[in-house]
Amino acid sequence: MRILITGGTGFIGKACTKFLTAKEHEVIILTKNKDKAPLYAKVISEIDEIKKNDKIDVIINLAGAPIDKRWTAEYKNELISSRVDITGQVISLIERLKTKPKLLISASAIGYYGCQGGEKLVEKSAPVTNFTHELCKTWEDEALKAENYGVRVCIARLGVVFGIGGGMIEKLLPSFKSGLGKKLGDGSQYLSWVHLHDVVRAFNFFIKNDSCSGTYNITAPNPITNEQFTTAMNDSLNLPTFLFIPAVLIKLIYGEMGETLLLKGQYVTPKKLLDEDFRFKFNTIEEALSQVLENQKQL
Template identity: 45%
Template sequence: MYVLVTGGTGFIGSALLPRLRGDGHEITVLSRGRHADGGGIRYVRTLDEIADDATVDAVINLAGASLNGRRWTGAYKREMVESRLDTTAAVVELCRRLARPPSVLVSASAIGYYGDRGDEPLDEQSSMGEGFSAELCRDWEGAAREAEALGVRVCLARLGVVFDREGGAFAELSRPFRFGIANWLGSGRQYLSWVHRADVIAAFAFLLEQEDIDGPVNITAPAPVTHRELCAALRQKLTTLPGVPVPGFVMRALLGEVADELLLAGQKVLPKRLEAAGFRFHYPAIDSALGQLLGKP
């Protein structure tokens, strides 16, 4: 299969490319940086470099400025929106001008779609929430679904908080514990719908092949935890002082809107459609995931 990947050099994409190559796919990567082609991977800096008669069997759309990259100023909010919507619109335009459109577009989204929902169990049938993240995800998904009119199967991959030892949220959340300080954010009762990066990669590969799946798909571990439960699980692996909270007002003072939308808000999101389709998680529970991430089974 010939697969186009946008955002292929980011946190998810850099791990996804080896998996796709291992599965025998030929890959084109859209990246703003300069990279040498090789190993079955071609790099382009604009989708205009892809000819109308090129073969593109599938697209995985990961491009977008990080939601937790910095404080959400007005300018950075515009960057987050434009980086997603502009790239997705360009992908749809590519699908439109290709002589044969791709059969599938797997477009990243996020569980921010659901907003702050406390301990309410959420699956793909749950309604949209409120806030900037929810509106961003709604618009991002809407832009991707424009490809459906071209006969493209569109999967909307609503990603949870991705854990991996090489970076991302886990590195930040676990840092105090590595220095012997156990803590949780705010009340600690808000749910964290996490997922191991290895399962994200496996899920994207799975969705490429599952011709009967389209629309929203939650990519989260089947056992979400509260921040207090994550703290307790980390303390089982690392020696720390007793747990203490980081008050919400401190987080708001440091990070502003990011604190309320990403750290103090909670979603108890369940991967109902993946499990119904027979997908098997390598790390379904937080204890097994932490064992791998910390090297402490």
């Protein structure tokens, strides 16, 4: 198959490119960062480089500005535009392609559900309104326009992704190794995580199974609290866990982003994937951290 990946030089995009190329698919990466693209993939910098008679079987839409920065009014606009604008370009591409793609996999996030504490959330759970919900809903609504052209759409509501070479673990590892890995606030907020390898496997599951469509939570089956994550990280590094970072300090430093993403959390499970017989390779935080941290040592 010929597969177009937007955001193909990002953390998830690079893993998808490597995995799908190994499966002998032809991968085309849309990116502004050509220097970061792997040599084994074709790279384009503008979506208009794809002509109407070109064949594209699958589009994986991952492009978007990082969510883990302070949310000023200006940056909120960038978070929205970086996702919705490129998704709109994808829809325009689908419209003008003579032969339509079979599938659009479009990223979203579990932030769609808003902050609901320990409420157990599945794909059909009602959201509560906040900025992350509005961001994700606008993004998803744009992607779903592909259905108007007969394209099968899978919306991937991603949890916090753990993996080698990027993501949350790479950002936190230096502070944990320095003995500064503390629980955030009281540590009771839930972390709905997923291993990078299972994200890529889920995308491949969508490609292989024509019956897959609609919205999917891409999270491991066993969410954990921030305190459990902190303890597991420190245990993996043979370090003690004590003290905490006060919630008021996190709010002061990170503002709305810190309060929403770091202190409130969500308990999200992948009901639809499990119901459709997808099996995760990494089900527990201990399995995931063991694999990631062991491989980080080799980098």
